Amino acid sequence: MAGYILLPLLGLIVLVIIFSGVFTVKQQSAAILERFGRFLSIKNSGLHFKIPIIDRIAGRINLKVQQLDVLVETKTKDNVFVKLKISVQFQVVKSNVYDAFYKLESPHDQITAYVFDVVRAEVPKMKLDDVFERKDDIAVAVNRELNQAMQDYGYDIIKTLVTDIDPDVQVKAAMNRINAAEREKVAAEFVAEADRIKIVAKARAEAESKRLQGQGIADQRREIARGLEESVDVLNNVGINSQEASALIVVTQHYDTLQAIGEQTNSNLILLPNSPQAGSEMLNNMVASFTASNQIGEAMKEKNKENLKKSTDTDTIYRETEDDEEDNRS
Known part of the structure; x- marks a missing residue:
């Protein structure tokens, strides 16, 4: 009875042992096989x-290909603290594979330490603006240092990339103000x-x-000068000398100008003489005009009176004649 129980159990143990001797390795990976704690072989992908x-x-x-992001905080030459993100x-x-597995306990920590060392050696030599402009130089320096150190392992x-440069918040705000001021200046x-x-x-x-x-x-x-010359020639041909012709042309132009001004509608223009004696002459002319107007008015009144008197006398004579004729008829 005990034999019937042990046989299946023994068969099961054998199967487990057999299957534990079979293993697979995934693509793009390697397995390190040891025997009694000693390196035996490296197994690549497959069964x-x-x-x-x-x-x-x-x-x-x-x-x-793996990527490790390292965030490093350091100070620039102009005493600005800045954070750099280095992607390795x-x-x-x-x-x-043997060296990578047995020589290095923690590759990530090792790479991080070298990145910190190189960045903190390179960035303090640069000003903040140079850090932005020469970030490729920092990446090359980190890559060179890491290659020399990690090849032995x-x-x-x-590839090594500087993927982010983040200065202090106040410094960033000041840089934005400077940039805005520069753009306003250009505008x-x-x-x-x-x-x-x-x-x-x-x-x-x-x-x-x-x-x-x-x-x-x-x-x-x-x-105009050509026209005046022709006008003077025409007047000379009819017996008017040059002086009289010039005076005649000036007077004609004067009255043509007055006529042109007078033809304009809604015009409030008044022409006044502008000589030093113009005021007194204009006053004398106005007084003379008023005196002449009064004299003409008085003369017209006297003439009207005489005409009225003659008309009255004529009417009287006419009535007397009519009365005599009526008497004769009677």
Whole structure:
């Protein structure tokens, strides 16, 4: 009875032992196989076998490209504290899996320590603006230092990137104000240049307008002078000398001007002489005009009286004649 129970149990143990000797390794990874605690072999991707109980898998190594982000806080040359985010892309060399597994206990800590060391050695040599402009130089320095240090441990540093530069909040605000001020300055310069161009263009247009206007006035006066010359020649031909012709033309132009002004509607223009004696002469002329007007008025009144008297006498004679005729008829 006991034999029937032990046989299945023994078969089960055998199966477990057999299956424990079979293992698989994933793609882009490697397994380190040890026997009694001593390195035996490195198994790559696929199905593998090991001796149960005697052999064991000590660990597995990832052969993919990995990335480690390291945040470093340091000070620049102009005493500004800044945080830099360094992204390190690394990979275990397939031929150096043994060194990567046995020589280095914590690769992430090792890489972080080297990044801190290089960044804190390079950034204090630069000013804050230079840190932004020369971030590639920092990345190259970190990459070079890590490659030299990590190759002995079986790691290949593929790329090192400075992915973020974050100064202190107050410094960042000050930089934004400086940037805004610079942009306002540039905008003001462009606006001033545009205004200058407008002013120059306007001045040129006014100068051209004045030039054309002066040319028009000169042409007008030239034609007027030519017309006056022709008028004087015409008057000379009819026996009027040049002096009399000039006086006649001036008087004619004077009255033509007065007529042109008078023809304008809604005009409140009054022409007054502008000589020093103009005021007294105008007053004397007004007094003389009023005196002459009064005299003419008195003369007209006397004439009207005489006409009225003559008319009255004529009516009286006419009535007397009619009365005599009526008496004769009687």
